[in-house]
Structure formats: structure tokens, C-alpha cells
Amino acid sequence: MKVVRFLAGLVAAVLATVGFGAAGFPTPPDFFLFPVADLARTGAPMAAMLAGLAAGLIEDLFLVPGRLLGLHSFSKVLVGYLLATLGARMVVEKPAGVGGLLAGAVVVESAILVLLLWVLRGDPIAPQPLLLLARAVITGLLGAAIHAAAGVPWRARLLARRRRRLL
Amino acid sequence: MPNPTNAVRRPEILLFVLLSACLALLSFEVRRPNGQTVGEAWLLDAGAPFVRLVTGTRSGASDLKVWSSSRGHLLAENRALKQRLVEMDGELLRLRDADRDKTRMMELFNTLPHPPAFTRSARLIALETAGPFRTALLDRGTLDGIGQGGVVVGRGGLLGRIVAASPHTARVQLLTDRTAAVGVLFLRTGRAAVARGDGAGGVAVQYVPRSAYEELALNDDIVSAGTDGVYPKDLPIGRIADLRRSGNPLLLDLPVKLAADPNRESVIFVLPAIPLGESVTNAAVAASPASQAAVPAPTPTPVPKSTPTPAPKPGARP
Numbered sequence: 001m002k003v004v005r006f007l008a009g010l011v012a013a014v015l016a017t018v019g020f021g022a023a024g025f026p027t028p029p030d031f032f033l034f035p036v037a038d039l040a041r042t043g044a045p046m047a048a049m050l051a052g053l054a055a056g057l058i059e060d061l062f063l064v065p066g067r068l069l070g071l072h073s074f075s076k077v078l079v080g081y082l083l084a085t086l087g088a089r090m091v092v093e094k095p096a097g098v099g100g101l102l103a104g105a106v107v108v109e110s111a112i113l114v115l116l117l118w119v120l121r122g123d124p125i126a127p128q129p130l131l132l133l134a135r136a137v138i139t140g141l142l143g144a145a146i147h148a149a150a151g152v153p154w155r156a157r158l159l160a161r162r163r164r165r166l167l
Numbered sequence: 168m169p170n171p172t173n174a175v176r177r178p179e180i181l182l183f184v185l186l187s188a189c190l191a192l193l194s195f196e197v198r199r200p201n202g203q204t205v206g207e208a209w210l211l212d213a214g215a216p217f218v219r220l221v222t223g224t225r226s227g228a229s230d231l232k233v234w235s236s237s238r239g240h241l242l243a244e245n246r247a248l249k250q251r252l253v254e255m256d257g258e259l260l261r262l263r264d265a266d267r268d269k270t271r272m273m274e275l276f277n278t279l280p281h282p283p284a285f286t287r288s289a290r291l292i293a294l295e296t297a298g299p300f301r302t303a304l305l306d307r308g309t310l311d312g313i314g315q316g317g318v319v320v321g322r323g324g325l326l327g328r329i330v331a332a333s334p335h336t337a338r339v340q341l342l343t344d345r346t347a348a349v350g351v352l353f354l355r356t357g358r359a360a361v362a363r364g365d366g367a368g369g370v371a372v373q374y375v376p377r378s379a380y381e382e383l384a385l386n387d388d389i390v391s392a393g394t395d396g397v398y399p400k401d402l403p404i405g406r407i408a409d410l411r412r413s414g415n416p417l418l419l420d421l422p423v424k425l426a427a428d429p430n431r432e433s434v435i436f437v438l439p440a441i442p443l444g445e446s447v448t449n450a451a452v453a454a455s456p457a458s459q460a461a462v463p464a465p466t467p468t469p470v471p472k473s474t475p476t477p478a479p480k481p482g483a484r485p
Contacts, residue, residue, distance in 0.1 A: 045178040053185055070192035077185045081178065120197040120205050 002039060006051055009035030010058060017062055027131050029139035030106050032059045032072070034146065036080045037102060043088030045081050052080030075112040079105050095151075099144030103136040285439040287312050289337070291432055299345030299366025303327070303429055305337040305437070313337045316397070316440030324403035324426030325349070325391060326435060337437070341429055342404070343368050350392035351404055356382050359392055362404060362423060370405065372421040373413075380419060383410060389423060396441060403427075 013031035020028035032055040040048035056073025063072070083105060092098055110132050118124040194206035289307040307313050309332045317329040319339045327341040340347050345366030352359055358379060362372045372389065387407045393400025405423040413420030 046181055049178070049182055049185055053189075056189075068193060068196045070189035070196070074186060074189035074193065077182065077189065081182050084178075116193070117197070120193055120199075122199050 002042070002047070006035045006039055009038060010055060013055070014058065014062065017059075027134040027138060029135065029142045030102075030109070032056070032076065033079070033102060033105055033109070033139060034143060036076055037083055037098075037105065037143065040080050040083035041087045041092070043084055045084035045088070048080035048084035048087075049077045052076035052078070071113065071116065072109075074116060075109045078112055079109050082108065093151075095144035095148040098147040099140035101140075102143035103140030106136040106139045107132065283438060285312065287317075287437045289313065289435055289437055291339075291429060291435050294341075294429055301341040301344040301347075301364065301366070301368070302330070303339040303341055305329075305339060305435070306335075307437075308333045308335045308337050310334045313437050314440060318398055318402070318438040318440070319435050320402060320438065321427035321429070321432035321435050323428065323432070324405065325398060326427050326429055326432065328397060329437065329440075342370050342425065343429075348395070349398050349404065350395040351389045352392045353383065353407075354388040354390055355384075356387070358382070359394070360421075362389065370423040370425055372407070372423055373418065375419040375421060377412065377417060377419055380410065380412075383407060383419075383421070385410060399438065399441065 010032070013035060016031045017028065020031075036048060036052045036055050039051045042048075053073050053076065056071075056076035057069060059072040059076070060069050083101065086092075086101070092101060110127055114124060114126060191206070194209065195204050198204050199208075287307060289305040289311070291303050292306045293304040295302045295304065303319075303326070305313065305319075313329060313332055315329050315332050317332075317337075319326040319328060325342060327339045327344070327347065329337050330340040331338040341364070342349060342362070343364040343366070345364055347364040349362050350359065351362045351372060356379075358375070360372045360375045362370050364370050375383070385407055389404045389406065391398040391400060391402040391404060403426040405425040408422045408424040411420055411422075
């Protein structure tokens with residue numbers, strides 16, 4: 001079930017990334033972080049790392065100019081490990097907490113990417129802070145919203161509404 | 168039974184493996200500003216000792232091959248030179264024997280060696296002295312085939328050269344003339360120099376550096392060098408009469424005891440003039456020992472070994 005959910009999340013992330021890219025959105029959220037974070041919430045670091053690897057490779061295929069395979073997979077593996085480690089030690093249920101974690105993960109991932117490119121290229125390429133902040137905030141808000149939406153018992157509410165109509 | 172430590176650390180191991188794999192993958196894709204990827208740089212650095220080893224081995228092998236080839240070549244050349252030396256020694260011995268036989272035969276038949284072609288004989292009929300100028304007069308001229316530039320030799324050696332010729336007479340500039348000069352060689356040492364007449368009846372070798380003082384000795388034979396374009400090579404000129412230092416602090420002044428004395432030569436021989444710019448080896452003239460070789464005879468007919476001819480008086484006119 002988790003694997004199906006993860007794959008569905010990946011497909012959704014790909015579609016959303018392509019859609020936002022086609023729409024020319026300046027700071028699209030990190031959609032590939034959501035399925036990784038979803039798996040990491042369970043506190044299984046190995047699963048989270050493998051999910052980060054898969055998500056990162058797909059992100060590299062879609063996003064990085066020149067298709068630097070391994071760039072986002074490196075950062076996603078590390079972020080997945082960190083999130084899984086956190087998930088194993090604490091339970092974050094409130095949407096605000098989930099949003100904060102995701103925003104922090106975006107910032108950490110950006111820092112990892114900067115360090116990685118610095119080591120490999122020899123010169124640092126710092127992201128624009130405002131764009132990074134906006135991306136972190138948007139990702140956090142969207143993640144909180146999704147988490148909040150996932151917590152709502154949609155089926156029970158639908159059944160209750162049908163029951164009320166019949167009465 | 169699995170090691171509990173490894174089981175606990177399994178996520179970290181996987182993390183390390185995955186991160187290393189990503190890093191290795193990236194290191195071959197991210198290009199540095201110099202156009203080289205990190206992976207390539209790492210590989211080059213790691214392979215540098217091996218490459219140096221291979222290059223050094225190859226270079227050493229090449230050097231060894233060159234050394235071996237050179238050594239083989241030198242050995243072969245050395246063998247060939249030794250063989251040539253043996254052959255030349257044998258040839259030298261044969262030539263010496265032949266020369267000795269020839270000399271003996273010539274002594275037996277009282278003959279002289281053949282002169283070169285167009286050699287003319289003449290009589291020295293007068294010696295003239297006018298200040299530093301020393302000349303002689305011959306009784307033959309252009310009608311007899313004697314022309315300007317001809318080289319005049321006596322029985323002992325070189326006398327001078329023809330400087331003017333009329334139909335029946337010819338004038339010889341003697342070596343003792345102040346303006347006469349001839350390129351010479353010291354026969355023993357091979358050193359080259361120039362001999363000049365001193366205008367007083369003598370000849371001195373000039374342009375010999377003082378550093379050659381030790382290598383020269385009294386009575387060293389002097390022959391013509393053939394480098395002046397006037398006189399043939401190897402004609403005896405004389406011997407060193409004295410070793411003394413001249414006024415020049417760098418050069419020696421070597422008076423020469425002439426091999427041919429014009430006062431004692433009545434019959435002389437005129438060799439053809441050397442064409443301009445040509446150096447001639449007068450082998451026929453200079454082949455035999457110095458005292459004999461300089462005197463070519465027009466024909467191999469027997470002649471008296473020592474012709475008692477009266478020496479003309481200096482300054483006598485024809």
C-alpha cells in the first residue's frame with residue numbers, strides 16, 4: 001500500500017512539476033519532497049532513503065539542465081534519512097508542524113545542493129534567498145494543506161450527507 | 168546469526184552507499200571550469216603513478232635500445248677501423264718496401280724521378296740583388312714553354328717562381344726576396360706558417376705562436392703547404408736554423424736554412440704554374456725523401472748524381 005501510494009505521489013509530482021513548469025510559475029514547490037516525506041513519516045529510514053533516491057533521480061531527469069544524474073538524488077536521500085530519523089523520534093501530526101518540517105527540508109536540501117556543487121565544480125552557486133524562502137514557504141503551505149486534507153474523513157462526511165438527504 | 172551492531176547500523180551503511188554512488192555518478196558529470204570532471208581528475212591522479220611507471224619503463228627501454236644499438240654500431244665501426252688499420256699498416260709496409268726498392272734502383276741507375284708534365288729545365292745564368300729584392304735569370308723563356316707563375320725548383324728544393332718571361336729569358340723571384348712569401352708546413356708537427364724572405368739572403372718563418380716553442384726543434388724540416396695558390400705542396404724549403412723570439416711578444420722568429428741554394432744551383436727545373444684557385448699536390452716531385460724528391464728530371468735518363476756546376480755570381484747579368 002505504501003509503495004502504491006509512493007508511486008502515485010511520484011506520478012502526481014511529475015505531473016504537477018510539468019504543469020507548473022509549463023505555466024511559468026517562478027517558484028514552484030518541491031513536489032518530489034512530498035512522497036519522500038510521506039514515507040519518512042513512518043520512521044523507516046531505509047525506505048525513506050530509497051524513496052529519496054528514486055524521487056531524486058526522476059527530478060534530475062526532469063529538472064536539472066544537462067541532466068546531472070545524482071544531484072537531487074543525493075540531497076533527497078539525505079533529506080529522506082533526516083526526515084525518517086525525525087519521524088522515528090517524534091510524532092508530528094499538526095499541519096503546521098508538517099509544513100514547518102517540509103519548509104526546513106527544502107532549505108536543507110538547497111544547502112546540500114550548494115555544498116555539493118561547490119565541492120564538485122570548485123565554485124559555489126548560491127541560490128537567491130528570496131526565491132528559496134518563497135519556495136520553502138510554498139512547499140510548507142502546500143504540504144500542510146495536503147496533510148490537513150488527508151486527515152479529513154471525506155468518506156464518513158459523504159455518507160452522513162447522503163443520510164441526511166434521505167431523511 | 169546477524170551481528171546486532173550491523174543490523175542497527177544498516178540504515179547508515181545504506182546511506183553511505185547511496186550517497187557515495189550519487190557522488191560517484193555526479194563526479195563524472197559535473198564539469199569544472201577547466202572542462203574536466205572531478206572523476207576524471209581523480210582517475211588521472213590515481214593513474215598518474217602507473218602512467219609514470221609505464222612511461223619511464225618505455226623511455227628506459229628506448230634508451231637501452233639506443234644504447235645497445237649505438238654500442239653495436241660503435242663496436243662494428245671499431246672492428247672495421249681496426250681491420251682498416253691493419254690493412255693500412257700492411258700497405259704502408261709495402262709502400263715503404265717499394266720506395267726503398269725504388270730508391271735503391273734509382274741509386275743503382277743514377278736516375279731521378281719523373282717530373283710532372285710540362286716541366287722544363289733551364290740554366291740559372293745570373294743572380295741579381297737590388298736592395299731587398301732578390302731575383303735570378305734563366306736562359307729559357309716563353310718559346311721554351313716557360314711562363315709567368317712557373318715554380319722554380321733546384322736539386323735541394325724550392326727556389327722561387329717566375330715573375331716575368333720573355334721569349335728567351337725568364338726572371339725568377341727567389342724565396343729570399345723581401346716580397347716573396349710561401350705557405351709552409353713543419354713536416355714533423357704539421358703546424359702551418361708562412362715563410363718570408365728577409366731581403367738579405369735569408370728566409371724566416373713567421374706567424375708561429377710562442378706557445379709552439381716547445382714542440383719545435385732545430386733542423387725540423389719545412390715543406391711548402393700548397394695553400395698559397397702559388398707553390399705546390401710538399402716541396403722542401405729548408406730546415407729550422409734557429410729558435411728565437413722575435414720583437415713581437417706573441418710570435419716566434421724562425422730563420423730557415425734553405426734546402427736549395429741558388430748560388431749552387433746551375434740547372435734548375437720549372438714546374439708549370441698552378442691554375443688560379445687550385446692547390447696542387449706534386450706527388451711526383453715530392454714522393455721521395457725530401458732531399459731527393461724536390462729535383463725532378465725531365466727524362467729518366469741517367470744524370471750525374473752531383474753536377475759540379477759553377478755557381479753564378481750574384482748580380483751577374485745575362
